[in-house]
Amino acid sequence: MTKDTNGRDAVSVRDLTFSYDGETDVLKGISFDIPQGSYTAVIGHNGSGKSTLAKLLIGLLAAKSGTIRILGQELNEETVYDIRNRTGIVFQNPDNQFIGSTVADDIAFGLENRCIPQNEMQGLIETAAAQVGMTKFLESEPTKLSGGQKQRVAIAGILAVAPDIIIFDESTSMLDPRGKKAINEEIRRLHEERDITILSITHDMEEVAQSDNVLVLRDGTIAMTGTPREVFSRERELKEMDLDVPFAWKITEELMKLGLADHPALNLEEAAEELCR
Ligand SMILES: Nc1ncnc2c1ncn2[C@@H]1O[C@H](COP(=O)(O)OP(=O)(O)OP(=O)(O)O)[C@@H](O)[C@H]1O
Numbered sequence: 001m002t003k004d005t006n007g008r009d010a011v012s013v014r015d016l017t018f019s020y021d022g023e024t025d026v027l028k029g030i031s032f033d034i035p036q037g038s039y040t041a042v043i044g045h046n047g048s049g050k051s052t053l054a055k056l057l058i059g060l061l062a063a064k065s066g067t068i069r070i071l072g073q074e075l076n077e078e079t080v081y082d083i084r085n086r087t088g089i090v091f092q093n094p095d096n097q098f099i100g101s102t103v104a105d106d107i108a109f110g111l112e113n114r115c116i117p118q119n120e121m122q123g124l125i126e127t128a129a130a131q132v133g134m135t136k137f138l139e140s141e142p143t144k145l146s147g148g149q150k151q152r153v154a155i156a157g158i159l160a161v162a163p164d165i166i167i168f169d170e171s172t173s174m175l176d177p178r179g180k181k182a183i184n185e186e187i188r189r190l191h192e193e194r195d196i197t198i199l200s201i202t203h204d205m206e207e208v209a210q211s212d213n214v215l216v217l218r219d220g221t222i223a224m225t226g227t228p229r230e231v232f233s234r235e236r237e238l239k240e241m242d243l244d245v246p247f248a249w250k251i252t253e254e255l256m257k258l259g260l261a262d263h264p265a266l267n268l269e270e271a272a273e274e275l276c277r
Pocket residue numbers: 020021026044045046047048049050051052053
């Protein structure tokens with residue numbers, strides 16, 4: 001993995017194996033490091049083990065063998081609560097995450113758990129709601145929101161507490177394209193400004209293109225790691241795993257065949273630059 005802001009790893013996994021039934025290993029002895037302050041996208045075909053990995057990283061599941069270190073601490077029964085205080089996760093299905101009776105209460109929950117003083121709380125709640133475009137829903141009941149709105153609230157809850165590491169497990173999958181783009185930009189901005197380590201499990205290749213590092217899982221093993229450009233360059237192998245490349249990459253590859261571009265582009269801005277050369 002490439003970007004390393006301070007030489008320390010936020011996540012360090014060694015020989016991690018996990019099985020739900022004690023027989024079939026869903027993760028098969030994987031090892032990897034995620035540098036502190038980096039943005040890592042985790043991709044892989046359905047059932048490759050991405051969500052299982054996320055649950056192991058916050059101690060919701062216990063490894064069969066191997067070790068997980070988060071921010072230098074080995075994850076075990078003694079450290080799990082401390083690690084959860086420093087690590088936030090947003091799941092794909094927000095219904096399982098609501099605690100408060102209003103959106104504002106729900107966002108407040110994580111802040112209360114972290115003993116944030118009452119006089120600071122209101123401002124943090126309002127900022128987080130604005131970041132995900134949910135200001136006018138602060139007094140609404142979370143259960144009455146749409147799937148995408150619920151995902152926004154779940155993300156706001158994590159943004160408000162701004163933990164050292166945030167894991168997104170397909171957390172924007174229900175958002176419309178504009179909402180997805182806006183929230184991805186907000187997450188990217190927060191990551192850059194506050195140096196938060198982001199681990200994002202996603203099927204959205206446009207989001208993968210904006211990450212620093214990519215981890216590709218295949219049948220419980222690590223098939224590839226590298227920058228988005230390195231990973232997308234192995235398009236044939238990605239296709240064998242039912243994975244795709246970004247739209248801009250495909251377009252510029254076609255333009256290259258016509259002699260109209262020199263390099264495949266990660267996003268539309270890069271594609272336009274290729275065309276204007
Ligand atoms: N609670 C469970 N009990 C038993 N097996 C499970 C459970 N959850 C997941 N599995 C199995 O573990 C494997 C990995 O599942 P996981 O949800 O981690 O995959 P994923 O990569 O996140 O998939 P997707 O892209 O579809 O979300 C799959 O074979 C799945 O059937």
